[in-house]
Amino acid sequence: MIKVNSNFGKLQGSYLFSETAKRINAHAQAHPEAEIIRLGIGDVTMPICEAVSKAMHKAVDEMATKGGFHGYGPEQGYEFLRAAIAKNDYKARGVDIALDEIFVSDGSKCDTGNIGDILGSDCVVAVTDPVYPVYVDTNVMAGRSGDFDPATGRFKNIVYIVTDAGNSFVPEIPKQKVDIVYLCYPNNPTGMTLTRDQLKVWVDWANKEGVLILFDGAYERFITEDDVPHSIYEIEGAKTCAIEFRSFSKTAGFTGTRCAYTVVPKELMGRDDKGQAVSLNALWNRRHTTKFNGVSYVVQRGAEAVYSPEGRQQVESVLAYYLNNAKIILKGLADIGITAYGGVNSPYVWLKTPGGMDSWSFFDKLLKEANVAGTPGAGFGAAGEGYFRLTAFNTPENTERAIQRFASLNI
Numbered sequence: 001m002i003k004v005n006s007n008f009g010k011l012q013g014s015y016l017f018s019e020t021a022k023r024i025n026a027h028a029q030a031h032p033e034a035e036i037i038r039l040g041i042g043d044v045t046m047p048i049c050e051a052v053s054k055a056m057h058k059a060v061d062e063m064a065t066k067g068g069f070h071g072y073g074p075e076q077g078y079e080f081l082r083a084a085i086a087k088n089d090y091k092a093r094g095v096d097i098a099l100d101e102i103f104v105s106d107g108s109k110c111d112t113g114n115i116g117d118i119l120g121s122d123c124v125v126a127v128t129d130p131v132y133p134v135y136v137d138t139n140v141m142a143g144r145s146g147d148f149d150p151a152t153g154r155f156k157n158i159v160y161i162v163t164d165a166g167n168s169f170v171p172e173i174p175k176q177k178v179d180i181v182y183l184c185y186p187n188n189p190t191g192m193t194l195t196r197d198q199l200k201v202w203v204d205w206a207n208k209e210g211v212l213i214l215f216d217g218a219y220e221r222f223i224t225e226d227d228v229p230h231s232i233y234e235i236e237g238a239k240t241c242a243i244e245f246r247s248f249s250k251t252a253g254f255t256g257t258r259c260a261y262t263v264v265p266k267e268l269m270g271r272d273d274k275g276q277a278v279s280l281n282a283l284w285n286r287r288h289t290t291k292f293n294g295v296s297y298v299v300q301r302g303a304e305a306v307y308s309p310e311g312r313q314q315v316e317s318v319l320a321y322y323l324n325n326a327k328i329i330l331k332g333l334a335d336i337g338i339t340a341y342g343g344v345n346s347p348y349v350w351l352k353t354p355g356g357m358d359s360w361s362f363f364d365k366l367l368k369e370a371n372v373a374g375t376p377g378a379g380f381g382a383a384g385e386g387y388f389r390l391t392a393f394n395t396p397e398n399t400e401r402a403i404q405r406f407a408s409l410n411i
């Protein structure tokens with residue numbers, strides 16, 4: 001008998017983006033003359049920068065020579081890339097991370113999803129609500145979620161921590177006992193961040209209660225404000241309670257190129273069935289080297305070039321381009337009295353739907369009356385209801401036009 005993992009049966013359909021696409025297509029068909037502007041794009045749109053492209057071309061040429069050919073590389077990543085990461089992303093911010101604490105991979109989606117392999121199946125998981133759905137779905141697959149409750153739109157055994165305007169998007173420490181908590185800052189979808197002091201509260205609590213923080217910093221390079229930490233390890237004590245995920249996807253346009261990394265400090269310990277301390281670094285090393293065969297040499301050379309002086313400058317100008325779009329959105333919304341959050345340290349703007357409209361109704365209204373597409377907040381979790389996500393990944397011209405059209409909405 002082919003017995004399947006029945007937990008998959010508990011997964012809810014990936015309704016959000018298929019449903020938005022369906023409604024956009026239906027509108028486009030009914031109104032072929034409409035020029036729909038998409039501010040729901042969650043992918044980068046600018047090409048990879050010249051420094052990265054050059055480094056990858058050079059690496060391809062090397063691969064075609066006898067002396068420069070690379071076969072299987074170290075599963076954890078080449079030393080040249082891990083050294084660049086340790087120096088630029090950590091040492092430069094006063095944090096010591098050893099090379100054997102860095103694991104290069106093909107994406108933070110995989111890493112945040114796979115990390116559960118080394119954690120007990122009976123761990124209680126907490127997520128913020130709204131949430132990047134990968135954290136929830138991968139725990140459903142692993143059997144940590146319990147059943148889905150249609151009445152609440154939530155899984156019974158997952159602890160949801162509401163982050164909304166009511167708590168200024170600062171999640172409160174859960175009252176229940178939890179073992180693992182996912183924190184994503186700057187946040188997708190809200191675009192909001194935590195200050196050093198606010199993150200310190202979480203680190204102190206996690207150390208006291210023996211909780212593991214899974215910190216997703218995929219949007220780190222969008223941070224513009226000084227009191228926002230770029231890494232959880234800037235907070236004292238984080239090395240004994242946190243794993244950090246970072247990605248070149250949004251930093252340097254690698255969504256199609258694929259490169260990311262995960263930091264698992266050697267001080268970080270879990271407990272086995274007998275209560276013995278076990279190194280999470282050793283477990284992740286075992287898992288990574290068993291199930292993953294390394295990111296290609298060419299891509300790792302490209303990622304290394306992100307840290308070169310030219311690479312830095314080119315990446316900065318692309319990030320400034322996106323952040324300028326976010327500024328256009330924020331200003332335009334403020335001008336017409338729509339309350340919005342995020343967009344300062346993030347490519348995402350999270351607005352309060354006007355007149356208390358539910359987020360799908362606002363989606364339809366915006367599409368039909370203004371030919372602008374965004375993403376309904378309810379798609380990211382029950383606490384996203386009444387909110388709406390706009391992204392900064394379109395062109396400045398389209399972003400301006402979309403925001404002008406908002407002003408014509410009858411709200």
Ligand SMILES: Cc1ncc(COP(=O)(O)O)c(C=O)c1O
Pocket residue numbers: 042106107108109110132184188216218246247248249254255259260
């Ligand atoms: C919060 C968050 N983490 C991770 C990812 C995926 O990153 P990667 O492209 O490295 O898999 C995304 C992509 O949208 C994201 O929003």
